[in-house]
Amino acid sequence: xxxxxxxxxAHYERxxxxxxxxxxxxxxxxxxxxxxxxxxxxxxxxxxxxxxGVNGSxxxxxxxxxxxxNGHAEDEVNTVEKIAALQxxxxxxxxxxxxxxxxxxxxxxxxxxxxxxxxQASGAGKQSWLLRLxxxxxxxxxxxxxxxxxxxxxxxxxxLGNRLFSFAEEEVDFxxxxxxxxxxxxxxxxxAIHPYIVYRCRHSVEFSLQTxxxxxxxxxDVLKPNWKNSQGIKLKNMILNEELxxxxxxxxxxxxxPTLPSVLLPQTVTTPVKKTHCRSKSDATGIYTKMxxxxxxxxxxxxxxxxxxxxxxxxxxxICVQSSEGIVNDLTGRETVxxxxxxxxxxxxxxxxxLMNIGTRLQQLPTKELRTSRLIAELAMLNLxxxxxxxxxxxxxxxHHIVRIPHTQAIVLNSKEKAPYLLYVEVLEVENVYSSxxxxxxxxxxxxxxxxxxxxxxxxxxxxTTGSPHPEFSLYxxxxxxxxxxxxxxxxxxxxxxxxxxxVDTISQFSVDSTTSADSKExxxxxxxxxxxxxxxxxxxxxxxxxxxxxDPSAAALKEPWEEKVKRIRESSPYGQLPNWKLLSVIIxxxxxxxxxxxxxxxxxxxxxxxxQERVPLWIEPYHILVTxxxxxxxxxxxxxxxxxxxxxxxxxxxxxxxxxxxxxxxSEGFLTAQxxxxxxxxxxxxxxxxxxxxxxxxxxxxxxxxGHIIHIDFGFILSTSPGKNLGFExxxxxxxxxFAEVMGGLESDMFEYFKILILQGLVASRKHMDKIVPIxxxxxxxxxxPCFGNGMNTIRQxxxxxxxxxxxxxLQLYVDQLVESSLNSLTTSLYDKFQxxxxxxx
Numbered sequence: 001x002x003x004x005x006x007x008x009x010a011h012y013e014r015x016x017x018x019x020x021x022x023x024x025x026x027x028x029x030x031x032x033x034x035x036x037x038x039x040x041x042x043x044x045x046x047x048x049x050x051x052x053g054v055n056g057s058x059x060x061x062x063x064x065x066x067x068x069x070n071g072h073a074e075d076e077v078n079t080v081e082k083i084a085a086l087q088x089x090x091x092x093x094x095x096x097x098x099x100x101x102x103x104x105x106x107x108x109x110x111x112x113x114x115x116x117x118x119x120q121a122s123g124a125g126k127q128s129w130l131l132r133l134x135x136x137x138x139x140x141x142x143x144x145x146x147x148x149x150x151x152x153x154x155x156x157x158x159x160l161g162n163r164l165f166s167f168a169e170e171e172v173d174f175x176x177x178x179x180x181x182x183x184x185x186x187x188x189x190x191x192a193i194h195p196y197i198v199y200r201c202r203h204s205v206e207f208s209l210q211t212x213x214x215x216x217x218x219x220x221d222v223l224k225p226n227w228k229n230s231q232g233i234k235l236k237n238m239i240l241n242e243e244l245x246x247x248x249x250x251x252x253x254x255x256x257x258p259t260l261p262s263v264l265l266p267q268t269v270t271t272p273v274k275k276t277h278c279r280s281k282s283d284a285t286g287i288y289t290k291m292x293x294x295x296x297x298x299x300x301x302x303x304x305x306x307x308x309x310x311x312x313x314x315x316x317x318x319i320c321v322q323s324s325e326g327i328v329n330d331l332t333g334r335e336t337v338x339x340x341x342x343x344x345x346x347x348x349x350x351x352x353x354x355l356m357n358i359g360t361r362l363q364q365l366p367t368k369e370l371r372t373s374r375l376i377a378e379l380a381m382l383n384l385x386x387x388x389x390x391x392x393x394x395x396x397x398x399x400h401h402i403v404r405i406p407h408t409q410a411i412v413l414n415s416k417e418k419a420p421y422l423l424y425v426e427v428l429e430v431e432n433v434y435s436s437x438x439x440x441x442x443x444x445x446x447x448x449x450x451x452x453x454x455x456x457x458x459x460x461x462x463x464x465t466t467g468s469p470h471p472e473f474s475l476y477x478x479x480x481x482x483x484x485x486x487x488x489x490x491x492x493x494x495x496x497x498x499x500x501x502x503x504v505d506t507i508s509q510f511s512v513d514s515t516t517s518a519d520s521k522e523x524x525x526x527x528x529x530x531x532x533x534x535x536x537x538x539x540x541x542x543x544x545x546x547x548x549x550x551x552d553p554s555a556a557a558l559k560e561p562w563e564e565k566v567k568r569i570r571e572s573s574p575y576g577q578l579p580n581w582k583l584l585s586v587i588i589x590x591x592x593x594x595x596x597x598x599x600x601x602x603x604x605x606x607x608x609x610x611x612x613q614e615r616v617p618l619w620i621e622p623y624h625i626l627v628t629x630x631x632x633x634x635x636x637x638x639x640x641x642x643x644x645x646x647x648x649x650x651x652x653x654x655x656x657x658x659x660x661x662x663x664x665x666x667x668s669e670g671f672l673t674a675q676x677x678x679x680x681x682x683x684x685x686x687x688x689x690x691x692x693x694x695x696x697x698x699x700x701x702x703x704x705x706x707x708g709h710i711i712h713i714d715f716g717f718i719l720s721t722s723p724g725k726n727l728g729f730e731x732x733x734x735x736x737x738x739x740f741a742e743v744m745g746g747l748e749s750d751m752f753e754y755f756k757i758l759i760l761q762g763l764v765a766s767r768k769h770m771d772k773i774v775p776i777x778x779x780x781x782x783x784x785x786x787p788c789f790g791n792g793m794n795t796i797r798q799x800x801x802x803x804x805x806x807x808x809x810x811x812l813q814l815y816v817d818q819l820v821e822s823s824l825n826s827l828t829t830s831l832y833d834k835f836q837x838x839x840x841x842x843x
Contacts, residue, residue, distance in 0.1 A: 134159065141171045145178055146775045148189055149782075161192030169200070173210070174605065177598060177627075178779040180214045184222065184232035185783035197235065201244040205344050205434060209393055212239040212345070213628045217595055220630040221785040242343055306350045308381050314351050314388035318342035321435055329435065336435040351390040351402075354382055356632045359590030362412065362419035371412045375421055379407035387439050392425060392584055394624050394636055400427035400582065401438055403575050409565075411554045413587070414700065420589045422554065422637060424565075426573055429580040442574035555646040561706065562639040587635040592716070594633035596788050598625045600692060600715040602776050607688065607766060610773075614765035618684035618758055619677065621711050638713075640706040644699040648843040656742045663708065674708030679744055679751050681709040682736075683758035688712070689734035690819065691766065691773075691802055695722040697735035697829075698836040699843060719777075719788040720795050729835070732826035733819045737833075741824065760809075760816045767803040774800060 133139060144167070148160050164172055172179070182189040183197065201208045215236040225233060238244055307313055318338050320326050326336040338344065358378045365371045387403040403426050410423040430436035566583045570576035604622035611618045624636040644655065651658050659678075664670040688694065695717040703711040717723055722730060744751045766773065778796050781789045789795050804812060823829070836842040 130156070134163065141167050141175055142772045142775065145175050145779065146771070148192070149178075149182060149186075149775065149779050152188070154188065154192075157188060157192040161194075161196060164193065164196040165199075169204075169207075172196075172200075173207070174602070175776075176210060177214055177218070177602070178776065180211065180232065181218050181780055181782060181784075183235070184215065184218055187231065190231045194231075194235075198244060201239055202246050205348070206393060206398060208239050208244065208345055209348060210626075212236050213626070215239075217627045217630045218784075221783055240345070240349075242345065245344065246337055306346075306353075308354060308385055311384045313354070313385040314347040314390050315385075316342045316344070316347045316389065321437070326435065347388060348390050348393065351388070352393070352628060352634070355588050355634075356590055356628065358382075359419055359421060359588050359632070362421065363417075363591060365419070368412055371419055371421075375410050375412060376407050379405050379410055379423065383407060387428075387441060389433070389438050391427070391433050392586055393626060393634075399431065399433050400429045400584075401433065401436070402427050403439060404573060406569050406573070409557070409569065411557045413554050418589065418591045420587055420592075422557070422585060422587050424569065425584045425586065426569070426575055427582050427584055428575065428578060429582055439575070439578075444574050555642060555650055558642045558646070559650075585637050585639070587637050589635060590632045592633070593630055593786070594625055594627050594635070595630065596718055596786055597633070597635070597715050598627050599777065599780055599788075600688075600694070600718060601625045603692060603773060604688065606769075606772055606776065607684075607762075610765055610769045611684075611762060614761075614768070616758070616761045616765050617680055618687070618762045619681040619709055620684040620688060621681075621709070623711075623713075638703065638705065638711055641703040641711060644702050644704055644710075645842045647704060648699070654742070655739050659708070659743055662706075675743065675745070675751060677708035678710060679755045680758060681711070682740060682744075683755050683762065685710060685712045686734040686736060686823070687759055687762045687766070691799070692718045693720075694718050694734075695730045697730065698833060700836070700840070702735075717788075719799070720791040721787040729832045730828050732823045732829050734823050735829055736820065736823040737829065738824065747824075756816060756820055759820070760813055763804075763812060763816065764809060767805055770800070770803045770805070 133143070144160050144163060148157060151157060151160075179193055179197075183193060184190075197211065201211060215232050219232045219236065222230070222232070318340055320338045320340050320342075321336050329336045358375065361378070362371045362374060365374055383405050386405065387401055390402050391398045391400055392402070406424055406426065410421060413420045413422055428439060569583055570581060573581070575581055601622050601624070604620055608620055608622060621638055623638055626634040626636075628634065647653075647655070647658050651661070653661065659671060659674060660666065663674040689697065689712070692715075694712065694715055696714065697712070701712060701714040703713060705711060741747055741752060744755055746752065774796065777799060780786075781796065791798070804815065807815065833842075
């Protein structure tokens, strides 16, 4: 009797789980039934047909997975991995059918009558429908993530873990926070996706870094590690200890490099190395002999990696790129795999840690002036270690080497307690960041040009090599410089002069040209028409810059057009003449938890794709977020933007008056285009703020770009949390002020009606794809200690309710009108703006 009762309980539990799976996929399979080849609905099949469907899906999954792997690894390595994957995949996918077969055999042995045939066919049919979903064209990464989270069947989880190999890497990388959060807090899911995570870490440095940083950030919520939730910490340690390296054997027949002396070549060890052996100081330059991993790590700790004063803080010591094989691979366009055991992750980790340490030290200084001067000094020290094989780790845009940081251009952003800072980074784009040649260091131009002494003779430092009347300045043995390089932005005298005479920069350039030519006795002939044109363009052009404010130094830097900034920095850079030169910008934040920012970024990306797919002309700008720990991260800034607070403070105008100043009169084409951009972006972010309950919407957190779009930033208060310990300062659905409505043309204008129509269309499109949005948030709630999930399960329930799936479009239109009216007339929005003005001076 006990065995029979146990058998009945097991069968009942499996039936419940099968019914739950069938209930969740009913909606997603409705379209598949209509698209049957014979035009008829697929009826339930018997058990043998279901097993055939399972086996067929195994073969398909194996082919996709193995084909994907063959594109990334060598043949001999793939053979072993392929066999292992086939075994795991076959065993996992056949689990359900094998269990049913064993149960049937048990029933026969124990004398229990078999199940009725209609029940057998029903269970097999449900499994068949699930396989049809997984093999259909509509199956994507969002469905895979949802079923990994909700399904408790080991066979389904193993199948989905292997199906990850069939998706594009960028699709999987987008859901990496969700995958790793499940890896940390869900032991069964961790077992299913572990092979994929390890495979990607072995073959990608970028993926290894992203995985280690995310695991470090989200493992902080694990207060009491145990065997069920410590797998995330173990995987992070494996990655950081360089245990997940490509499985590549050394090739003994490596020819000596024609460009390296023999002393720098890898040495072949024929006798065992004694444990008491001490390496000489010359070995610290990164020469690796044949040794174990522990020996390599120990020697690395003694090297200069991480020490900014040495000039080699970001040097891994790898010599494989400079070997004969590396040179051949570079010429043939193939990737060079490291054989010498040099650390793959250490240089990039040290570079990011150096940026974070600067931000931490800036927080200890009381004023912005002290922070700015300290920032410039710290970046100058960091510059001594560049160029190096390091990059800005922003997704797929990392194929570059950082060669220089113009430290005088860095600025400290507005913040009372923290010290986030913006810096610009000069990079050289390369084909392969791991194997391409790193350029040698170029000396910067330190020639000081004095403006106050126009009679000073500069011909003593000039060498004329052409017939041009403009002399060419030569420095450090005839290095290539043009006239623009004389205007070094690192010269304190030039900086002080530029601040005083910012409005007459063009005329100052005339005086320098004429002075130089007069001293050299070679007149320069400039047409009078060119002079009149340049003067006219200078005085009639609209003001595109803000005056420098010591209390807000970021305003003038951010207002400068990006194209002008790039041109100015390129002219003063020793690497600016290279064709693959590029300027990037990043914001470093320390002391702030950016995990909520990352969550909102993912939701923004999905909403943007949904609106593009549904052809709704809403505009939002998701900016990339990199979480490096639970208290630090990197943000990719939006170019050509300034906050509305800075606009009102420096222009002394209302928002509509500023639009007229920047884009022209109200009826001009420029103004109407900017107005349309404003309406489309305002509607998009209003809908985002409503769905995600974004708070802290003062004018310092709303940007305006050069085309008229608004961009919301700083998503530190979302869902269940708000400023002031959730006292409810902002209870309106979203921020919509009368000043915004004035830019749209007023409450009775056509553009304001268009604004409400866009919100309605966006909400209709969003609720159509709610199943792609909600799981992103729901999965991140698992085991999370973030304040946005403070209401527990009510957080997800309220998020679903805001999509209003029970309303018709007519009812939804009336509801949108109510949202707009309540936001426009919200008293709390006005009170919060006044509170920010009196406490932080934000207009």
